Amino acid sequence: MTDLLTLIVAKYNYWLYVILMMIGLYAMIAKNNLIKKLVGMNIFQTAIILFYVSIGYKRDATIPIIQNAHGGNDTHAAVIHAVDYINPLPHVLMLTAIVVSVATFGVAMALAVRVYQRYQTLEEDELRMRLVDIGPEK
């Protein structure tokens, strides 16, 4: 029983990330509306970012900003232990990923607006019907 509990506490985070990822993937595959698909893509992205950030987490550690870096007389006396600070490397990688994700989101929205201008719909099945009906325009 205690074994099961420790297993759950150690792993439940990862299970929930996988569920989040499944929600995003399902929206990307099965939803009909292009904007819904985009929301699914963003959910998938955040699930992966969440996974990476949680890799860097350490128990009983503080945020990755060094204390007393400038002030105080005993600056050099204080030795920095890596175990006291959360791993900053995944944070850096994911910070850039978030900003790129908003840039791609903006481009995707621009494409959606463009599709709507030409075909007056964002539903995938209607789009496919219109593509068959008129053929490629011009």
Added chain:
Amino acid sequence: MKFLGFIIVCLTGALLLYGTGEFPGWGDPHSPASIHLSNDYIEKAVEQTQVPNLVTAVLADYRGFDTMFETAVVFCAGLACFLLLRDFKEKKERFYRHTPTGVILHVKDSKKVLKTGKEFEHMDKDWVPSDLIIKTICRILIPFIQIYALYVVAHGDFSPGGGFQGGVIFGSSLILLAISYDLKVLVKRVKEKILGIFAAIGVLIYVGIAAICMPMGGNFLDYSKLAPLVPGDPHHIRALGMLGVEIGVGIAVTAVMVIIYINIVSEGRHEEGL
């Protein structure tokens, strides 16, 4: 299709859940991700760069190449939005409002252009007067948001923040101006050409600071070689170099966010919208 999608998703999820069995426990200080390179960053960063915020130190110095090309990606996104949506054709129908009386004129001939100024103003088809309370509150709020954005950029070395966050906050203050007043107010104050130039200048600042290091005898992005150019304590030169590239990132991100917003909300016509 839905059923098939559900099966695929379940299969992927089952595989991933099976994979979690091999993972280290949550918050384990000795997990493989935290024992190799990152310990080096944590222990040496302050000594080498004088920047207490480790995320900024790794972002702008140790992994400077990554951030540089990422700024280029953001710039390309702004460019892509501009090229996809921008429409220079004049609209055929126009609406004008006579300001003293509130009469609305509907002009169908595209060649007839009324002189807008004191008497007539150009307006949207679905125009609603902006609310006085919202306008006043936003007018008071916007300068504070902008000062906060500058603080976030400048203080990124010591506290959470940096070029990306500060740039996005500054850009959203400009977007707030467009939402609370009118898109035309923003487009009149911040010209499209200026936005484009600023987006390019931001990337250029980053690349320029990185490239100046080369004639000074260092590698690309080696800020420590800039010490003869900057007066002051040479120990802090890496922190100053990081501040410089963060400012570049901030400028580029600000301009790109506003470009994307303006182009999406007005379908590239820049004359009517939220």
Added chain:
Amino acid sequence: MHWLIDLIVLTFVIFCAIAAISVKDLLGTAILFGAYSFMMCLLWAVMGAVDVAFTEASVGAGVSTVFFVAAVFRTSRRTKD
């Protein structure tokens, strides 16, 4: 105690995600997606990733929602699923 906060916020995040992809009004999706981003930001703050949380609060919950609303304003609000 710490993992309890984490679990509660994660549950909220999953509810927000399911609601965002199943609601039939795209403006509703936009707002739910903003709520999702804020929950995510809270989760990262709990994990100690303050920079990532700050970025997500300004980028994901702020600007991304604005782009979303702008795109919905220029396209249609209704959706079939």
